[in-house]
Structures are given as structure tokens and as C-alpha cells.
Amino acid sequence: MKICFYTVCFSVFFATAVYCQKPTPVKPRIVISTDIGGTDPDDNQSMTHLLMYSDKFEIEGLISSPSYGNGSKQEIIRMIDLYEEDLPKLQKHQSGFASPDYLRSITKQGYHGNVSFIGYSKATEGSKWIVKCAKKKTNQPLWVLCWGGLEDLAQALHDAPEIQNNIRVYWIGGPNKKWSANSYAYIVSNFPNLWFIENNSSYYGLFSPHDEPDNVILSNYYSKYIQDKSHLGKDFINYYKGEVKMGDTPSLLYMMDGDPNDPTRESWGGSFEKFNHSPRTVLKRTTTANDSIAFCSILELRFTIPKSKAKKESICFWMEVPYGKTVQKWPGYYIGNDVYAIRYIPKKAEVLNYKLSSDLPEINGKTGTLIATNLWPGKKGPDDYKLGNNWFTDKHDKDLYFGIIQGGKTVSKWKEEILLDWSKRWNWLNE
Incomplete structure (x- = not known):
């Protein structure tokens, strides 16, 4: 949008400025x-x-x-x-x-x-x-x-x-x-x-x-x-x-x-x-300091535990992320076929350290580090969602x-x- 300035000068008036928005075709x-x-x-x-x-x-x-x-x-x-x-x-x-x-x-x-x-x-x-x-x-x-x-x-x-x-x-x-x-x-x-x-x-x-x-x-x-x-x-x-x-x-x-x-x-x-492309990274492990994703992109962690029993879509573990003076907790789910998964999206460029907690010993206590970079959507990857x-x-x-x-x-x-x-x-x- 350009600002339209109309300056009107008269001997008894001072200059004025009027801001002009572009008109919308119809009321949305x-x-x-x-x-x-x-x-x-x-x-x-x-x-x-x-x-x-x-x-x-x-x-x-x-x-x-x-x-x-x-x-x-x-x-x-x-x-x-x-x-x-x-x-x-x-x-x-x-x-x-x-x-x-x-x-x-x-x-x-x-x-x-x-x-x-x-x-x-x-x-x-x-x-x-x-x-x-x-x-x-x-x-x-x-x-x-x-x-x-x-x-x-x-x-x-x-x-x-x-x-x-x-x-x-x-x-x-x-x-x-x-x-x-x-x-x-x-x-x-x-x-x-x-x-x-x-x-x-x-x-x-x-x-x-x-x-x-x-x-x-x-x-x-x-x-x-x-x-x-x-x-x-x-x-x-x-x-x-x-x-x-x-x-x-x-x-x-x-x-x-x-x-x-x-x-x-x-x-x-x-x-x-x-x-x-909407960026997504899918890993079958926790991340390390060598892993980086663009801010606002999806990190999806998946863990396979053979012969495990859980209700599909039930919360089975948590990602605990220190944030200031608090700890934010994000749920992970059983998604079927012995697979447990969680999605996490960093909202800004930052270095994140997290810990997983669960009643499942195969997941409980796992830790990870993730680096979020400051350019969205970043480079394309094999797990990205394709957009129209x-x-x-x-x-x-x-x-x-x-x-x-x-x-x-x-x-x-x-x-x-x-x-x-x-x-x-x-x-x-x-x-």
C-alpha cells in the first residue's frame, strides 16, 4: 500500500497530510x-x-x-x-x-x-x-x-x-x-x-x-x-x-x-x-547438536517398541522442554503398529534441550538437543509436505x-x- 499525501497550501491554512488506504473490492x-x-x-x-x-x-x-x-x-x-x-x-x-x-x-x-x-x-x-x-x-x-x-x-x-x-x-x-x-x-x-x-x-x-x-x-x-x-x-x-x-x-x-x-x-x-513445501523432519531417534531445522517447521520423532500394548492415539510419553523458569510438556502418542510418535514445532530460532519421560523404559529418560535456525521454510527435505x-x-x-x-x-x-x-x-x- 502506498501512502497518498495531499498537501494543500493557502495563505491562511497550513499543510495537511491524508493517508489513503487502497479500497477493498467488497466487504470481506x-x-x-x-x-x-x-x-x-x-x-x-x-x-x-x-x-x-x-x-x-x-x-x-x-x-x-x-x-x-x-x-x-x-x-x-x-x-x-x-x-x-x-x-x-x-x-x-x-x-x-x-x-x-x-x-x-x-x-x-x-x-x-x-x-x-x-x-x-x-x-x-x-x-x-x-x-x-x-x-x-x-x-x-x-x-x-x-x-x-x-x-x-x-x-x-x-x-x-x-x-x-x-x-x-x-x-x-x-x-x-x-x-x-x-x-x-x-x-x-x-x-x-x-x-x-x-x-x-x-x-x-x-x-x-x-x-x-x-x-x-x-x-x-x-x-x-x-x-x-x-x-x-x-x-x-x-x-x-x-x-x-x-x-x-x-x-x-x-x-x-x-x-x-x-x-x-x-x-x-x-x-x-x-x-x-512445508518442512518436516522425521527421525527414529532423539536429536543431537548436529541436527537443525527451520523455526516453525515440524520435528517428528518416532520410536518402535515391538509387541507393545497401548490404545491408539493415547498419550504414552512426554517431551519436557525448559522454557524460562518453567518446563513445558508436550505429549507423545501411540499411533499403531508398535510406533510411538510426537510432533514438536519451535516457534523461533533457538537451541532446545529436552528430556522424554514415560512409563515405557525404552523411551523414559532419553534426552536430545535441537537447533532451530532463523530462515523459514529453509531447505527442502525428503519428509516435507508438498503444497499446491x-x-x-x-x-x-x-x-x-x-x-x-x-x-x-x-x-x-x-x-x-x-x-x-x-x-x-x-x-x-x-x-
Whole structure:
């Protein structure tokens, strides 16, 4: 997106600047799948942004999909209640905002937690709603914007595979991919022709404090623009003490700026490139310091124990990974034919040391080291998932790195325009 500056000079007026977004062809039909209310408060911030810009979209579903944490649709309802209190102020300046009662009617509960190795589980209110929306008779695709795990999307595709031709997906991956390895693997292996944007890192360009413009410094954006004069504003301070870290918002920005059918274009929500392989490494052993994979790629460890007995898809061992002051635990499963397996996806470039624990002596106590590199998707390998012509991801050009963030400049370059545009709507609420 280019910024259009119109400078008007008169003897009694001063120069002014107007930012111009590229128009979208039509209001996009969107369904949001969010882990709001879980452990990461950025979804609450992004939900605030969505509600304040609800006039820009045909919102058809709000689905609580907490792959991690205790999120539920009641948290979405709570946010809608706040929006309802502030709506009269918004409507003084703009028409077309979504009705609160309508938004409540399309809010659905999705899957809680992570699915097992197979990648899907059982239908939920949320997955059924995706199917229903995708089957509507219309010439416009349904955009599924995923802010958390892919469990409900995977379930919808499993239950109604024909909808893959009617939907387009924009996924904020990264840490969400780490938690959603099995459902991602199911989708990428069974639906390679799905239309899919996989944003694993570019989104960081919106909220990284690196090279911030002076008038939209994230740490004081709340005190300068948001404030506590509205219901949404008073609530916003509860998330990261008001510091803007709305990592899922680039999916909305992408739909607001230009033609979403072209992911390679420049837009507020990033610019992406095609890729034809989703990297996966399959090993029949634990890793060593000589093993490396690209961040956000799948490591799959498999162990064969002859004549063992376990229920298929049952958790039979754990990978324990030190992370800061805590230890994260990832489940491994019995997948049949005497084979036990686990998938792990590192969310960033790092060196990981892990230990396996199990009641099975053949697995218990095994340790490993893994190096994750900082270029996604990296080199091709024999175990990679092959993709069709409509998968897009973060651009790998070194000139587009925002510090260490791959593709980050495709978003960060618009940060000032994005946040100043949002500040206008906060001014409406602060009147």
C-alpha cells in the first residue's frame, strides 16, 4: 500500500497530510477463530480492534478455539458487551457497525485444548459453524482468520472436505503453530490445495518496539490515544498494562487494505510469497547438536517398541522442554503398529534441550538437543509436505527482516499509518 499525501497550501491554512488506504473490492466475509481468554491477552486487544472496525467486514462468526489455556466464548461475549456500551459514540461518526445482538448470535464455542496425533477429534459448535458459513451460496469466499490453534478449522475440513474450495485462511502461526502441531499437520497433509496464508513472523512487525515512530510509541500509545474515557478503553489497560501487542490484528489489516486475493501485494497486513513445501523432519531417534531445522517447521520423532500394548492415539510419553523458569510438556502418542510418535514445532530460532519421560523404559529418560535456525521454510527435505499453488508465507528476503524478524518490514513500514488511523476511532470514543 502506498501512502497518498495531499498537501494543500493557502495563505491562511497550513499543510495537511491524508493517508489513503487502497479500497477493498467488497466487504470481506470473515470468521474469526480465537484463543481469547487463554494465556495470551493480545487476542483481547485484537478483538477490541475488530469491534471498533466492524463496519469494514461482513462478520459471520466469532469462534472460541482455545488450544491452550481456559478461553471460552463467554470472553467474546464480554467484549461485545463493552462494545455495545461504546457503540453510540462510534455511530456518530460512521455507519455500518455490527449489531451487538447479531455478534452474540454468531459467537460459538470451539474445541478446548489440543487434538491428538491424528489431527482432529470431534465436531464442535465452532467447527459446525465454519462448515455452515462456508456452504452459503455466494460468489464471495469465506475468509477464516485464525488467531490461535487450527483445531476447529481442521475439524471442519475433516467433516466437510468440500468446503476447502469455498474458504481462504489467514493464520497467525508462530507460537500458535507450536501449540497446534497436530491439527496443522492434518491440514497440510490432507488439503495441500487449500488457499492459505501462513504468517509465522511478519506480524511481529506491528508491535516490535524496534525503530518506533515518535508519535506512535507503543509503550505510551495508551496514555496518548486510548485513555480510560470509554468502556473499551478502560478494559484495554488490563492487557499488558495497555501496551499495544495485538499480534493477531495483521489478519484484519490485510482484509482492510487492497485486494485480499493477492497476498504478494503490499498491504497493512503484510506481503507474502508462495512456497511449495512445508518442512518436516522425521527421525527414529532423539536429536543431537548436529541436527537443525527451520523455526516453525515440524520435528517428528518416532520410536518402535515391538509387541507393545497401548490404545491408539493415547498419550504414552512426554517431551519436557525448559522454557524460562518453567518446563513445558508436550505429549507423545501411540499411533499403531508398535510406533510411538510426537510432533514438536519451535516457534523461533533457538537451541532446545529436552528430556522424554514415560512409563515405557525404552523411551523414559532419553534426552536430545535441537537447533532451530532463523530462515523459514529453509531447505527442502525428503519428509516435507508438498503444497499446491495457493500457499503463501513470510517473505525470505534479508532486506525485509525487521531486526531478526523474517518479513517483519512488510508490516512495520505501515505501523505509523495503522496506529494513527486507529487513534481517530479512539478519539471518537473519547469525546
